[in-house]
Amino acid sequence: MSSAAESAFEGYRDIIPDFSSFQESLGQPLPVHFRINRLKVQPHVLLPLLRERGITLQPAITADGPFFMAPQVESVGRLLEYFLGYLHPQALTSCIAALVLSPKPSSFVLDMCAAPGGKTSHMAELMGNTGLIIANELFTKRQIPLAHTLARLGVSNTVVTGYQAQEFPLRQRFDYILADVPCSGEGRWRTAGRTPRPSGYHRATKLPDMQKRMICRGFDLLTEKGEMLYATCTYNPEENEAVVDFLLKHRKARCLPIDAPFAGEPGICEWKKEKYDKALRRTVRFYPHRLDSVGFFMARIGRTS
Ligand SMILES: C[S@@+](CC[C@H](N)C(=O)[O-])C[C@H]1O[C@@H](n2cnc3c(N)ncnc32)[C@H](O)[C@@H]1O
Numbered sequence: 311m312s313s314a315a316e317s318a319f320e321g322y323r324d325i326i327p328d329f330s331s332f333q334e335s336l337g338q339p340l341p342v343h344f345r346i347n348r349l350k351v352q353p354h355v356l357l358p359l360l361r362e363r364g365i366t367l368q369p370a371i372t373a374d375g376p377f378f379m380a381p382q383v384e385s386v387g388r389l390l391e392y393f394l395g396y397l398h399p400q401a402l403t404s405c406i407a408a409l410v411l412s413p414k415p416s417s418f419v420l421d422m423c424a425a426p427g428g429k430t431s432h433m434a435e436l437m438g439n440t441g442l443i444i445a446n447e448l449f450t451k452r453q454i455p456l457a458h459t460l461a462r463l464g465v466s467n468t469v470v471t472g473y474q475a476q477e478f479p480l481r482q483r484f485d486y487i488l489a490d491v492p493c494s495g496e497g498r499w500r501t502a503g504r505t506p507r508p509s510g511y512h513r514a515t516k517l518p519d520m521q522k523r524m525i526c527r528g529f530d531l532l533t534e535k536g537e538m539l540y541a542t543c544t545y546n547p548e549e550n551e552a553v554v555d556f557l558l559k560h561r562k563a564r565c566l567p568i569d570a571p572f573a574g575e576p577g578i579c580e581w582k583k584e585k586y587d588k589a590l591r592r593t594v595r596f597y598p599h600r601l602d603s604v605g606f607f608m609a610r611i612g613r614t615s
Contacts, residue, residue, distance in 0.1 A: 325578050338602070345398050345405055347376075356391065365380055371402060398463060401543075402601060402604075403543070405428075408436060413443075417437065419443040419444070421490070423447065425449070426456055430443060430445045435465075484532060484533065488539050491542060497544055497598075538610075551590045555587050577594065590609075594607070
C-alpha cells in the first residue's frame with residue numbers, strides 16, 4: 311500500500327477489525343461486479359447465451375444471482391448485453407443498498423442523490439417498474455448519465471429532478487427514501503490506480519454539515535411508516551455514525567435492524583472524544599477484507615412509534 315493511503319487510514323486502526331488484512335485488501339484491484347437487470351432479462355435466459363460466446367459468469371453473494379463477475383471480460387461496458395440493458399456494472403455493496411431498503415411494488419420512492427443511477431435502477435427492478443421513483447440529482451452534467459442509465463435499463467417508473475437534496479421540497483411524503491449522499495469516498499480507495507484524498511478532506515469540504523442537513527430533510531419527507539436508508543462509501547465516522555447520531559438527537563427517529571445478504575460489522579458508538587447513541591450498533595459497516603468490494607456504511611431509519 312502507498313504511504314499516502316497508509317497515513318490516511320492509520321487513524322482507523324482501532325475501529326476496523328483485523329486491520330492488517332484491511333490494509334492488505336487495499337493493495338488489491340477493485341473487482342468489477344455487475345447485476346443482471348431482470349426488468350429486461352432473467353438470469354436463466356442470459357447465462358446460457360453468454361456461455362455460448364465463451365463468457366462464464368461467476369455468481370456473487372447468492373448462487374442464483376442476480377450479482378455476478380465475469381473474470382474473462384475486460385470491460386462489461388463493451389459487451390452487447392450492456393448496450394441492450396441486460397447488465398449493469400455495480401459494486402456488490404452498492405447492490406446491497408437497494409436490497410436493504412427493499413421498496414415494495416407500487417410504492418412512492420425518493421432517491422435524494424441519484425446519479426449515475428445504479429441504485430435507482432435497481433430499486434425500479436425490485437418494484438417491477440411500478441409505483442413512482444423520484445431520482446433527484448443536483449448537477450445537470452450528472453443528470454445526463456443518470457437519464458441514460460435509466461433508459462438503457464428500461465426503467466419506466468422514474469422521473470429526474472434537480473433539487474438540492476438538503477432542500478428538497480416538503481410538499482410530498484415518500485414510503486422509501488434513499489440518501490446515498492456525497493461523501494469522501496474512502497471506501498473506493500485502493501492503491502491500484504487511485505490516489506487517496508488527503509485526510510481531513512471531509513472537514514475542508516464541510517461534508518458532514520451537508521450530510522446532516524440531507525439526512526434530516528430525508529427524514530422529514532418520510533410517511534408515518536416510511537423507511538430511509540442513509541448510505542456512504544466511506545469509513546469516516548464523522549460522515550457515518552456522527553451524522554445518524556445527529557438525526558437521532560434532533561428528530562423522533564430510530565435505527566432499524568439491517569438484514570443484509572452479506573454480514574457486515576456493526577456501527578461504532580465511540581469515536582475520538584465523541585460518544586454516540588447505542589442504537590448506532592444497528593448500523594452496518596462493510597469492509598473490503600470481508601467482502602471484496604467498495605467499503606460502505608448503511609443505516610436503516612424509521613420513525614419512533
Ligand atoms: C454517492 S453519489 C450517488 C450514487 C448513486 N446513488 C448511484 O448508486 O449511482 C452522490 C451524488 O449526489 C450528487 N450531489 C452532490 N451534492 C448534491 C446535492 N446537494 N443535492 C443533490 N445531489 C447532490 C452528486 O453529484 C452525486 O451524483
